[in-house]
Amino acid sequence: KEVEHVPTPGSKVFLLRGGPPVAVPQDRAGFVGAHKYSGWEMPLDLGYITHHVGVFGATGMGKSRLVRALVEELAKRGLRIVIFDHTGVDYAPYYDNVVKSSEIKIPPNVLASVIAKMADLPWQSYGEYLEIATMTFEGQWSKDAFVAHVKRTMKRLNARDTTVERVELFIKHFIDPQFFADLNSRGKTPADVLSSRQPVAVDLSWDRELAVKQAIVASVIEEAWAEVRRAKEPRPTVFVIDEAQNYAPSDWAISKDAIETTAREGRKWGLSLILASQRIAGDIDPSIRANLGTVFFSRVTAPTDLREISAYLDLADVNEGVLAQLQPREFFVVGLMNPLRRPVLLKIREVK
């Protein structure tokens, strides 16, 4: 038989029969695929979900399918799972329980950020006015009604005439009246989303504006934080954020604070993240990616990405040359969920 896989010269070779002995407690084990060369179904230690997961690889390598396999395993353990589906094609069609993002209410403080962003009004100078205006607004939403209200609010707070004028002008110029009109049909609260049947996919394709999509993600995650603060006990929840470059980028985004807080402090409260994106460096804020305890990676587009992972996870002898040869559905897994604590190349199981 022909040799199909040529090991890198100098690399160690292990002979596996039925897989190496690994200790993953039965109730924590999950399976998303088998070791590429031996066919050994490697158990992942899902208990480490609270240390967060990153999935990286070029488009078409199978990130979203891998995430769905992982979601299935986590759902079996009874975890609450909220999937944010950026495009509405990767998840929404495959789950029974789907919420349209355009049905979800945006809380006033988050709405103020959305308006500032859309109207191009710097938060430092205008944020507080907008926040007070969104929090005190009553009645049917419309662009005219909100502009009138924000003007009254700012005058009452002794804002300068030029400042008031700028807010009026920029909101009128930059924000579509439909945006305000649509606020009236947002009838579901973020709490409703969290309490719906699991797992739930939030179809973000119903909102066109990225700022609004980010606001929905922020609102739902923030509601989970409000829950744990009220209960003062963990509320195990997994937030799946695919196309994460849109939600947790290096520069500012409405959803970034909520994601960053969860990445850094969510563990204690059972709040976990699964982030997927094409690139690592650049796509995901450094303080967020440094908190990804487990990373799945396939062929990546930039060599800097590999260096990025190797900065905090042991990649042994995995190099760019190895990655360049990976086929779709093939992912290395490194980090806490991997019981071998060295990179293992998995062929992800068939996900229909």
Ligand SMILES: Nc1ncnc2c1ncn2[C@@H]1O[C@H](COP(=O)(O)OP(=O)(O)O)[C@@H](O)[C@H]1O
């Ligand atoms: N585990 C899998 N099982 C079955 N088909 C897969 C799997 N992974 C990838 N594919 C195929 O490759 C395509 C791209 O996968 P996808 O998960 O959407 O990639 P990515 O999210 O990385 O762009 C899928 O539409 C499917 O046809």
Ligand SMILES: [Mg+2]
């Ligand atoms: Mg995808």
